[in-house]
Structures are given as C-alpha cells and as structure tokens.
Amino acid sequence: xxxxxxxxxxxxxxxxxxxxxxxxxxxLLAPERAIRLDPIGHAVLCEVDGTRSFGAIVxxxxxxxxxxxxRIAEDSRGLLTGLLNRRMLELTE
Amino acid sequence: xxxxxxxxxxxxxxxxxxxxxPYCSNPLDLARKExxxxxxxxxxxxxxxxxxxxxxxxxxxxxxxxxRDLEELVATARGAGLYTNLITSGIGLTERRLRxxxxxxxxxxxxxxxxxxxxxxxxxxxxxxxxxxxxxxxGWIAExxxxxxxxxxxxxxxxxxxxxxLDMAVRMGARRIEVAIVQFHGWAMQNRAxxxxxxxxxxxxxxxxxxxxxxxxxxxxxxxxxxxYHEDFPKSCMGGWGSTGLNIAPDGTVLPCHAAxxxxxxxxxxxxxxxxxxxxxxxxxxxxxxxxxxxxxxxxSCDRKQxxxxxxxxxxxxxxxxxxxxxxxxxxxxxxxxxxxxxxAFAAGSDETLTYRSFAPAEPA
Numbered sequence: 001x002x003x004x005x006x007x008x009x010x011x012x013x014x015x016x017x018x019x020x021x022x023x024x025x026x027x028l029l030a031p032e033r034a035i036r037l038d039p040i041g042h043a044v045l046c047e048v049d050g051t052r053s054f055g056a057i058v059x060x061x062x063x064x065x066x067x068x069x070x071r072i073a074e075d076s077r078g079l080l081t082g083l084l085n086r087r088m089l090e091l092t093e
Numbered sequence: 094x095x096x097x098x099x100x101x102x103x104x105x106x107x108x109x110x111x112x113x114x115p116y117c118s119n120p121l122d123l124a125r126k127e128x129x130x131x132x133x134x135x136x137x138x139x140x141x142x143x144x145x146x147x148x149x150x151x152x153x154x155x156x157x158x159x160x161r162d163l164e165e166l167v168a169t170a171r172g173a174g175l176y177t178n179l180i181t182s183g184i185g186l187t188e189r190r191l192r193x194x195x196x197x198x199x200x201x202x203x204x205x206x207x208x209x210x211x212x213x214x215x216x217x218x219x220x221x222x223x224x225x226x227x228x229x230x231x232g233w234i235a236e237x238x239x240x241x242x243x244x245x246x247x248x249x250x251x252x253x254x255x256x257x258x259l260d261m262a263v264r265m266g267a268r269r270i271e272v273a274i275v276q277f278h279g280w281a282m283q284n285r286a287x288x289x290x291x292x293x294x295x296x297x298x299x300x301x302x303x304x305x306x307x308x309x310x311x312x313x314x315x316x317x318x319x320x321x322y323h324e325d326f327p328k329s330c331m332g333g334w335g336s337t338g339l340n341i342a343p344d345g346t347v348l349p350c351h352a353a354x355x356x357x358x359x360x361x362x363x364x365x366x367x368x369x370x371x372x373x374x375x376x377x378x379x380x381x382x383x384x385x386x387x388x389x390x391x392x393x394s395c396d397r398k399q400x401x402x403x404x405x406x407x408x409x410x411x412x413x414x415x416x417x418x419x420x421x422x423x424x425x426x427x428x429x430x431x432x433x434x435x436x437x438a439f440a441a442g443s444d445e446t447l448t449y450r451s452f453a454p455a456e457p458a
Contacts, residue, residue: 001311015240020148022145023098023146029200034149
C-alpha cells in the first residue's frame with residue numbers, strides 16, 4: 001500500500017494521541033505499543049482527521065511551518081507508511 | 094541507578110477462570126475470591142498507576158470477565174487516562190456485556206486461542222463448548238468494532254495448527270496476533286513433558302512466522318515468543334526487571350513479573366498497605382534485580398547484558414536453583430548443555446498426561 005496525494009489517512013479505533021503528563025511528551029497509543037512522538041510527528045498526526053487527503057495535509061503543514069512541500073511530503077510519508085505497516089493507520093481512499 | 098517510571102501494568106483482576114489450561118501462568122497457589130481487591134481498591138490502584146506514568150493497563154486474570162464489576166473497572170481506568178486492554182478467553186462475555194465495555198471505553202481486546210478447532214481447544218482449555226462460544230464472542234467483537242489481537246498459545250500438541258491460526262486471525266479481521274510458544278512458568282512447569290515442542294517444531298514455527306510476516310505486511314502484525322528452552326539467547330524478561338512494567342495479583346500484591354512469587358527470598362508489598370509509587374521505586378522485590386550490579390559472570394561483562402538483562406530470574410531459579418544465576422537458556426551459561434538435553438528429553442514425552450490448573454482443596458475446618 002502506498003500513500004498518494006489523494007489518500008485519506010485515519011487513525012483507526014484503538015489508536016490515539018495521548019499527552020503523557022508524567023514524561024511531558026505526546027505519545028501515540030496502540031495495542032501493546034506506545035510511540036513517543038517528536039514535535040514533527042505530533043504535528044503530522046494532529047492533521048490526520050480522517051477527512052483530509054494526504055495532499056491537503058502536506059499543503060497545510062508546508063504553509064504552517066513555511067517549509068518546502070517536497071520535504072514535508074517525504075517526512076510525513078515515512079512516518080505514516082511505518083504506521084500503516086504496523087496497522088496503526090488506515091487509508092480510507 | 095536511575096529508575097524510570099513504568100509504562101505498563103498487568104492487573105490480574107481474579108484467578109477465577111472457567112478454563113483450566115495446563116500452561117496457565119497463574120501461580121500454583123491460586124488466590125480465592127474472598128481475597129480479591131474490591132472495586133474501589135482496584136480503582137485506587139489504577140489512578141495511582143496513571144499518576145506514576147503507566148500508559149497501558151492490561152486487564153487479565155484468570156478470566157477478567159469473572160469479575161462482575163469489569164465494566165466499571167474499565168470505565169474507571171479510562172477515566173484515569175489509561176489505555177485499556179482486555180485479555181480474555183471470551184468465556185463469560187455476552188453481547189450485552191461487550192456493548193457495556195464499549196460504552197465504558199475499552200480500547201482493545203486480546204482473545205486467547207487454545208486451538209483452531211473445538212477438539213483441540215476444548216481439550217487444552219479443559220472446557221467443553223469453549224471453542225464455539227469463543228467464536229461467537231469473536232463475532233460480537235468484530236460487530237462492535239473493537240480492535241482485536243488474537244493470542245495463540247502454541248506447544249507441541251497444537252503447533253501444527255499455527256498456519257490455520259494465522260489464517261483465522263486474518264478472517265476475523267484481527268490487526269495483530271501474538272504467537273507465543275508456551276513459556277514454562279506456573280502450571281506449565283507441571284506439564285513440560287506434555288507440552289515441550291521438539292527442536293524441529295520450534296524451528297518450523299519461526300520459519301512460518303517469518304514467511305507470514307512478509308506475506309501479511311500491512312494486514313496482520315505478528316508478535317512471536319519463541320520456544321525459550323531451544324534458544325541460544327534468553328528472553329529479555331519484562332524488558333529488564335523493574336524497568337518497564339509491573340503486575341498486581343488479585344489480592345493486591347505488587348509483583349515485578351507474574352512468576353516472581355516463586356522466588357522464595359523476595360518479599361512483596363501490597364497496594365493495600367503501601368502507595369504504588371513507593372513500591373515501584375523503593376520496594377525490596379523491585380530493587381532486587383534492577384540494573385546490572387546483581388549480575389554474576391558471564392553476564393556482568395557480557396556485550397548482550399543490555400539486550401537480554403541476563404534473561405529470566407524465575408527461570409534461573411527453576412533451572413539453576415539460584416534466581417541470581419545466568420538464565421540457563423543462554424549458550425554462555427555453564428548449565429546450557431544440561432538444559433538442552435533436558436529440553437530434548439521433555440520434547441520426547443507423552444502427550445497424554447496433562448495436569449490442568451485448579452484451586453487447591455479447601456483447608457479442612
């Protein structure tokens with residue numbers, strides 16, 4: 001499965017963002033897994049709402065952080081593909 | 094040494110269970126219902142765990158559905174901010190209870206599998222009709238939409254069903270499967286001759302898992318617990334003693350791992366007497382095998398000590414007579430050759446005699 005501009009990523013049930021107040025960091029919680037998110041990872045996953053396409057997410061992040069779209073797309077695709085392979089993300093389109 | 098907060102907690106809500114699997118990881122001396130923590134006591138423990146830094150709460154047993162307050166406990170745990178995972182055989186769950194658990198915010202279900210057909214599953218679980226009931230429960234789980242992990246416990250008598258277990262997981266829509274070759278603690282220690290896989294089976298299981306991982310990438314995540322006795326390096330038990338997780342037994346005893354009470358010289362605290370935070374950071378049992386200072390050679394100077402932490406303390410006690418020894422599973426242990434011979438001898442044992450788990454007869458009045 002590859003993530004294209006029209007793909008709509010969504011966090012499936014049982015996978016959720018959680019603010020870890022003890023370690024003061026954001027984590028992605030999933031069955032038997034807790035992934036500590038760096039600020040970039042957190043920013044990407046905050047845009048994943050199950051309605052917007054990957055293309056729209058990249059454009060939003062590029063505008064927000066004033067960064068080149070190619071770079072944002074590459075980083076985000078890497079993160080999301082890893083989650084996809086671990087069944088922690090799904091594509092609706 | 095810096096002790097970090099725990100990430101996961103296993104709450105053994107009860108030792109009661111309709112099944113009587115001969116490899117149950119519960120202790121031989123099962124805790125009776127009247128000793129179990131109350132709803133309020135568990136709720137307090139969950140809140141303390143969340144404050145301490147625990148992220149994942151595994152609700153286990155025995156069979157956690159044997160607790161009539163399970164739904165309330167899940168709601169409390171979610172309220173405390175914990176990720177709630179129910180580890181169940183499915184027996185005792187009805188569609189109505191599952192909907193109530195959904196309502197309570199249960200995050201994930203882990204369903205155990207004793208075999209892939211009724212003949213195998215019901216014989217191993219010691220419970221007639223259990224398999225059919227489990228399949229019914231699996232249907233409700235899928236209907237409600239709970240994320241599902243199948244937990245296949247495999248051993249010499251059902252390892253040939255591993256490919257079918259993987260297919261079943263896919264058919265059920267499970268996202269994950271845990272393929273766990275029986276670990277010999279608790280009741281499984283009584284059944285080593287009946288359950289020990291052969292070396293060839295252990296290798297075949299690894300090959301099947303590796304092939305399936307490639308074939309099912311993005312469909313099914315496979316976690317694999319190999320046949321410990323046939324390995325050359327020990328498991329990183331609990332990811333290091335007192336480093337990542339803790340267990341609470343039905344009566345509130347706080348343990349570094351579920352078998353820790355087999356180590357006779359350790360003393361354990363209860364959440365009934367002492368705050369969880371204090372037990373985690375200062376409890377004698379937790380500090381007994383933390384870090385590296387307790388290690389003998391060859392562990393102390395070993396390049397793998399940060400990988401496997403010297404292996405399993407309970408197994409070192411069971412196999413070497415010393416909980417502070419190198420786990421004999423390790424090829425660098427002086428007892429490794431002896432263990433290898435023992436494993437092969439067990440693997441040649443008879444399938445017939447299974448000792449099922451059971452409560453000790455009541456003391457005479």
